[in-house]
Amino acid sequence: MGFWVFTLTWVGLLLLLCPVAVLAEKLDENDPVVTTTYGRLRGIKKELNNEILGPxxxxxxxxxxxxxxxxxxxxxxxxxxxxxxxxNATHFAPVCPQSIVEGRLPDVMLPVWFTNSIDVVSTYVQDQSEDCLYLNIYVPTEDGDQEVRVSILTEYILRLIRKYG
Known part of the structure; x- marks a missing residue:
């Protein structure tokens, strides 16, 4: 089970860092809708509680x-x-099944730096399902009109998953 958690974690990180479809449109901050090769997505603008990072x-x-x-x-x-x-891409999808003991993730499966926030993380893994192949995409924003380009190589990622399981 630990191997799958490790593998799915790295696949998730890879998906976030890799350049599903090309999104390139001017985003309306009040109603961010983009077009992908699979259809249109509605997102949500989120202010971060950080002085350095913008929304x-x-x-x-x-x-x-x-x-x-x-x-x-x-x-x-x-x-x-x-x-x-x-x-509607404004809510988290279920996560893949995780081993949770008494509402907590086993500390042995996670890096030491991560276990400090284990209680926070465990709240995000309560909604579990085998239907869990979803991405969470975060697009930085700036003041004024801008063109945003986010690309995720779905085909490449799927080939990696098929090849390495």
């Missing part, structure tokens, strides 16, 4: 693969289906 636009729970449920369970991920409506 970000969050696109939460963005599907990057077809849910691995039913007959797809334990199969390689498949590209997600496109959608015609605007997908």
């Amino acid at each position: 970000v636009i969050q696109f939460l729970g963005v599907p990057y693969a077809t849910p691995p449920t039913g007959e797809r369970r334990f199969q390689p991920p498949e590209m997600p289906a496109s959608w015609s409506d605007i997908h």
